[in-house]
Amino acid sequence: MLDSKGSASHGCESCHGPGSAHVAGGGDITKIFIFKDHSTKEINSRCLSCHEGGTQHMNAINSEHSKNDVSCVSCHSPHGSPNARLLKVSNINNLCLQCHSPSMNFTAPGVPSFHNMANQYQACTVCHTQIHGSNADIDFFK
DSSP states (O other), X not given: OOOTTTGGGTOTHHHHOOOHHHHHTTSOGGGSOOGGGSOHHHHHHXXXXXXXXXXXXXTGGGSHHHHTTOXXXXXXXXXXXSSTTOBSSSOHHHHHTTTSOTTXXXXXXXXXXXXXXXXXXXXXGGTOOOTTSSOOOOOTTO
């Protein structure tokens, strides 16, 4: 199911490329861009061809996630999502905890060494706003 505010208004070819050979080939998926078959760099490049503008994604290609082989579709699902940001899960903390440990020990001055993950309303993004490589204040609970 496509999100009516985003992907659906653009169609399959916006992300997967020209589909005439795909259709002519009886649905041959080798004829279109299949995200799971491509590198993080190729995936992010494809996503950023439309989403690179604005403060949220202005430096996504240089983000820590991108540098660590985490693609846009590792967290976002353009085919439908339980929230407006097209995240794969409804709670941002649950998404972050799929890769990040809640017991990370930070020793930098002024940075707490304990993360209170029991507080579901204290989103990781309250402090960690640079997930897309920007300084934008991103509210994932909207």
